[in-house]
Amino acid sequence: MSIVMPVIVGAGPAGVRAAQALVAYGLRPVILDEAPRAGGQIYRQPPPGFQRSKPALYGFEHRKADAVHRAMAELQAQVDYRPGSLVWNVEGKTLDVLHDGVSTAVPYTHLILATGATDRVLPFPGWLTPGVYTLGGSQVALKFQGCAIGSRVVFMGTGPLLYLVAYQYAKAGAQVVAVLDTARPSDRRAALPGMLRAPALLAKGLYYMAWLRAHGVPLRSGVRPVAALGKDRVSGLTYRQGSREYTVECDALAYGLALRSETQLASLVGCEFEFNTRDRNWTPRRDSAGRGSVPGVYVAGDGAAIGGADAAELAGERAALALLQDIGQSIDTSRARVLEARLAANGRLRAALERAFPFPEDWAANIADDTVICRCEDVTAGTVRRAVSDTAAQELNRVKALTRVGMGRCQGRMCAAAATEVLAHACGLGPAEVGRLRNQPPVKPVPVHVVCVERNDKVSA
Numbered sequence: 001m002s003i004v005m006p007v008i009v010g011a012g013p014a015g016v017r018a019a020q021a022l023v024a025y026g027l028r029p030v031i032l033d034e035a036p037r038a039g040g041q042i043y044r045q046p047p048p049g050f051q052r053s054k055p056a057l058y059g060f061e062h063r064k065a066d067a068v069h070r071a072m073a074e075l076q077a078q079v080d081y082r083p084g085s086l087v088w089n090v091e092g093k094t095l096d097v098l099h100d101g102v103s104t105a106v107p108y109t110h111l112i113l114a115t116g117a118t119d120r121v122l123p124f125p126g127w128l129t130p131g132v133y134t135l136g137g138s139q140v141a142l143k144f145q146g147c148a149i150g151s152r153v154v155f156m157g158t159g160p161l162l163y164l165v166a167y168q169y170a171k172a173g174a175q176v177v178a179v180l181d182t183a184r185p186s187d188r189r190a191a192l193p194g195m196l197r198a199p200a201l202l203a204k205g206l207y208y209m210a211w212l213r214a215h216g217v218p219l220r221s222g223v224r225p226v227a228a229l230g231k232d233r234v235s236g237l238t239y240r241q242g243s244r245e246y247t248v249e250c251d252a253l254a255y256g257l258a259l260r261s262e263t264q265l266a267s268l269v270g271c272e273f274e275f276n277t278r279d280r281n282w283t284p285r286r287d288s289a290g291r292g293s294v295p296g297v298y299v300a301g302d303g304a305a306i307g308g309a310d311a312a313e314l315a316g317e318r319a320a321l322a323l324l325q326d327i328g329q330s331i332d333t334s335r336a337r338v339l340e341a342r343l344a345a346n347g348r349l350r351a352a353l354e355r356a357f358p359f360p361e362d363w364a365a366n367i368a369d370d371t372v373i374c375r376c377e378d379v380t381a382g383t384v385r386r387a388v389s390d391t392a393a394q395e396l397n398r399v400k401a402l403t404r405v406g407m408g409r410c411q412g413r414m415c416a417a418a419a420t421e422v423l424a425h426a427c428g429l430g431p432a433e434v435g436r437l438r439n440q441p442p443v444k445p446v447p448v449h450v451v452c453v454e455r456n457d458k459v460s461a
Helices: 013-024 054-078 135-145 160-171 185-195 199-214 264-268 309-326 333-356 381-391 396-403 416-427 448-452
Strands: 006-009 030-032 080-082 086-090 094-099 102-107 110-113 117-119 132-134 152-158 175-181 219-221 223-229 236-241 244-249 252-257 259-261 273-276 281-284 297-299 372-374
Touching: 006 013, 013 054, 013 309, 054 080, 054 160, 054 309, 086 264, 110 309, 117 135, 132 135, 135 152, 135 160, 135 252, 152 160, 152 236, 160 175, 160 199, 160 252, 175 223, 175 244, 185 333, 199 219, 219 236, 259 281, 297 309, 309 333, 372 416, 381 396, 381 416, 396 416
Parallel strands: 006 030, 006 110, 030 080, 110 297, 132 252, 152 175, 152 252, 175 219
Antiparallel strands: 086 094, 094 102, 117 259, 223 236, 236 244, 273 281
16 A cells, blocks of 8 residues: 655644544644644734733634634644744655754655735835835734734725724724725625625624724725835825825834735646636636645645635645545545535635725726835836836746846745736736746745755755
């Protein structure tokens, strides 16, 4: 019988439920978790000894968070869990993993990628000013460090996370100066029929908004950022609503326009991609069970497509069942059908959420030439536009070669969305027509010696 060496990358809701399913069938997976404790971004656990209660940390979702945490705790003796482990490369059915400054090789026969998502950020003047954070980053500060990013915080962007994090900050005692949504009231009204499929989720969103209003937090819709003010630190924000401009004073700004799947490892392992119109992003092609185009590779959770924590749990379990089927195990096919039906229903709900919080399609037309879109390489929107006008380039990797956009430390994780939009607009094309950045290792910054020296003398895990 062939040896099965399953590896799960990520220990959020998808990774934990995938591990749980594999263990139930007698396998002992390796779980590689970049975080120091399981839970993922949504259910991120604070350091040991942290005193805030789970209801205070996770709000309405504290029971779900506790269930995921308890599930992982119960699995500890039956899995090989490796926290603090960054997977920075995939090559020949081997993962390069950085832990405590040392890179080791972790082989696998089957790989479940539960890599989660990151904030989608579209630059605007002043976005690099100290004190500007992503929405996800501001949430990490509150959940993990137990601190706010400032004493007077503005929240700006769109998506359910915008109101959730603003509510969490206000509940924790921070002063929320304003919540500025790029979506319009008409967008939310148009999405209402679809949102009625999930009345509990709709009620929570309405509650967050009503609670913020009741506590004196201004909520503004249909806004566009003009500029973050300040030099050494954010001192205010100017935004436009309709034909008028307004300025609010603040010492921190949390900003994000929904989420983007973290797909770098799926790209390095050789998965085929397709353009996800709903997510406005390239995501791994997969079947309804989570199988990628590469045999033995499965993608689950927000790393496959944005679906939220509940969907991630379902997708993680379904991907594990697909793995078990592929190694010849007899599984509960009725359970598999239930999982797929629930995931399909979640997909319809996500379509309604995207209608409520749409992508600001006018951004690329209005962003100034001198605005930096790639902070690693200091590439401006104007540089990308000039590459198009001077060379007729219409493909993202060609523009990368001409301008160095996406060549820096983040390898395009932060700037790819903006570069794609600027290029597509300059060419008069849709974002799907200009391609996607080809990912290169390391997928996240690692010490130089790891790449130059240790890859030639890896320590076998």
